[in-house]
Amino acid sequence: MVDLTQSEDAIRRTARHLAETVFAGRAAEIDREERYPWENVEALRDAGLTGMTIPIALGGRGASLLAAVAAVTEIARHCAVSARIVVETNMGALGAILAYGTDAQKRLAADLVLAGDKPAICITEPGAGSAATQMATTARRVAGGYVLDGAKHWITGGGVSRLHLIFARVIEGGRDRGIGAFIALRGAEGLGIGRREPTMGLRGIPETEILLDGLFVADDMVLIPEGDPARGFAKLMTAYNAQRVGAAAVALGIAQGAFGLARDYLREREQFGRPLAEFQGLQWILADMSVALAAAEALVWRAARSAPAGGFPDMTYAAQAKILAAETAVKVTNDALQLHGAAGYSRARPLERMVRDARMFTIGGGTAQVLRTQVASAELGLKLPQTRAARGDAPATPLPVSER
Numbered sequence: 310m311v312d313l314t315q316s317e318d319a320i321r322r323t324a325r326h327l328a329e330t331v332f333a334g335r336a337a338e339i340d341r342e343e344r345y346p347w348e349n350v351e352a353l354r355d356a357g358l359t360g361m362t363i364p365i366a367l368g369g370r371g372a373s374l375l376a377a378v379a380a381v382t383e384i385a386r387h388c389a390v391s392a393r394i395v396v397e398t399n400m401g402a403l404g405a406i407l408a409y410g411t412d413a414q415k416r417l418a419a420d421l422v423l424a425g426d427k428p429a430i431c432i433t434e435p436g437a438g439s440a441a442t443q444m445a446t447t448a449r450r451v452a453g454g455y456v457l458d459g460a461k462h463w464i465t466g467g468g469v470s471r472l473h474l475i476f477a478r479v480i481e482g483g484r485d486r487g488i489g490a491f492i493a494l495r496g497a498e499g500l501g502i503g504r505r506e507p508t509m510g511l512r513g514i515p516e517t518e519i520l521l522d523g524l525f526v527a528d529d530m531v532l533i534p535e536g537d538p539a540r541g542f543a544k545l546m547t548a549y550n551a552q553r554v555g556a557a558a559v560a561l562g563i564a565q566g567a568f569g570l571a572r573d574y575l576r577e578r579e580q581f582g583r584p585l586a587e588f589q590g591l592q593w594i595l596a597d598m599s600v601a602l603a604a605a606e607a608l609v610w611r612a613a614r615s616a617p618a619g620g621f622p623d624m625t626y627a628a629q630a631k632i633l634a635a636e637t638a639v640k641v642t643n644d645a646l647q648l649h650g651a652a653g654y655s656r657a658r659p660l661e662r663m664v665r666d667a668r669m670f671t672i673g674g675g676t677a678q679v680l681r682t683q684v685a686s687a688e689l690g691l692k693l694p695q696t697r698a699a700r701g702d703a704p705a706t707p708l709p710v711s712e713r
């Protein structure tokens with residue numbers, strides 16, 4: 310277990326208590342009914358866990374990223390949906406606004422989050438997932454602000470979030486100046502909530518399209534770090550690294566929860582007149598799960614610790630943590646289910662939900678493959694552009710089937 314300050318540990322213990330006594334009992338129903346857990350949001354807010362990273366001057370607790378990550382991990386052991394809400398009410402869009410926003414923008418974001426809103430971060434588009442810099446949504450300069458047109462999809466919280474931070478290409482004087490972010494509230498004219506995705510896991514939070522049809526964003530709601538769209542994407546992604554650590558913490562917590570259930574089951578369940586715990590084949594599966602979890606935990610803590618007060622974690626540490634925690638969660642939840650036999654496959658237990666919930670984290674927030682490219686780029690000190698144009702490559706021309 311990582312060393313936490315007294316106040317960080319108090320936050321962790323509060324989160325653990327809430328998760329064990331309240332959220333654990335609700336998780337299956339939230340998953341089954343695919344409904345946003347407003348009652349959990351209220352409990353999180355009352356416990357000071359939403360908006361804990363907001364500075365004290367804005368009504369928050371000024372908590373560290375490490376404290377938030379510790380809380381997220383505890384909650385994810387029992388309810389991954391609630392843990393993701395803690396991530397997005399402490400990192401993501403909120404973090405970017407607190408870092409780069411005007412005083413009025415910071416106040417707006419802080420007030421909304423402290424009142425129970427989970428902001429939505431709107432980056433991904435049908436034609437721009439991993440290739441986020443190829444987004445087609447435009448923000449065209451007009452008198453007094455910008456007009457946004459385009460479509461986002463897979464936006465977590467679509468339809469329940471009030472605050473939206475929308476990434477778009479800044480078009481000024483008919484020219485593409487780079488990428489900036491734009492703040493808009495649900496209900497604004499031109500901000501439509503589109504189709505909801507029927508997801509595999511994490512079913513308590515809607516993933517929807519966000520349709521932008523002539524959405525006007527006034528100058529005072531524009532978030533272009535340092536006023537320079539050419540550097541806007543890099544700065545906004547610097548803030549986004551905190552959310553990657555948050556996602557890694559959710560994955561880690563889910564896996565820790567599954568591990569605990571598997572360990573208990575091996576002790577309780579008997580076959581051949583002996584507890585399963587006595588079979589070496591199963592002991593070694595459990596040992597490998599334990600080793601993988603310890604490694605993932607170390608990377609998650611290291612990434613969280615790398616964030617200076619009020620700042621963001623190291624990009625490479627964040628990517629490494631998310632890759633390992635996400636892939637460990639997929640493996641460990643599956644192994645935990647296997648150790649339960651048919652009981653693990655039943656919807657009467659949480660294992661099958663944990664397998665489904667864990668599956669997202671090698672995809673959302675930057676896939677495990679794209680993040681490996683970032684890690685390789687940092688380790689090699691090489692820019693690794695992925696487009697043909699930037700690499701100067703000719704298109705690959707597949708041989709006709711008859712010549713293969």
Ligand SMILES: CC(C)(COP(=O)(O)OP(=O)(O)OC[C@H]1O[C@@H](n2cnc3c(N)ncnc32)[C@H](O)[C@@H]1OP(=O)(O)O)[C@@H](O)C(=O)NCCC(=O)NCCSC(=O)CCS(=O)O
Nearest residue numbers: 432439440441442542543546547556624673674675679695
């Ligand atoms: C960054 C990518 C989109 C690749 O695109 P490019 O090859 O066009 O861009 P790069 O040259 O790599 O980057 C441009 C510029 O930005 C800097 N950058 C990029 N990533 C980061 C980062 N994480 N931290 C800091 N700076 C960053 C980069 O260094 C360049 O700056 P310089 O010009 O060198 O100074 C692609 O790699 C990528 O990240 N794709 C994933 C997109 C993604 O993560 N989407 C998340 C959507 S939100 C979500 O999924 C929520 C899920 S959840 O609930 O958490």
Ligand SMILES: Cc1cc2nc3c(=O)[nH]c(=O)nc-3n(C[C@H](O)[C@H](O)[C@H](O)COP(=O)(O)OP(=O)(O)OC[C@H]3O[C@@H](n4cnc5c(N)ncnc54)[C@H](O)[C@@H]3O)c2cc1C
Nearest residue numbers: 430431432433438439463464465669673674675676678695
């Ligand atoms: C549950 C969930 C919640 C999400 N929430 C949000 C949100 O709130 N806001 C938001 O903006 N987005 C969100 N996303 C979208 C997420 O960020 C994207 O799914 C992710 O960035 C990958 O994009 P894609 O799905 O289009 O996959 P693609 O980019 O199409 O990738 C398909 C496959 O190709 C691989 N691949 C692509 N390019 C390369 C490459 N250059 N090298 C090697 N492999 C490559 C990928 O790793 C993947 O395996 C969410 C996604 C999920 C699943």
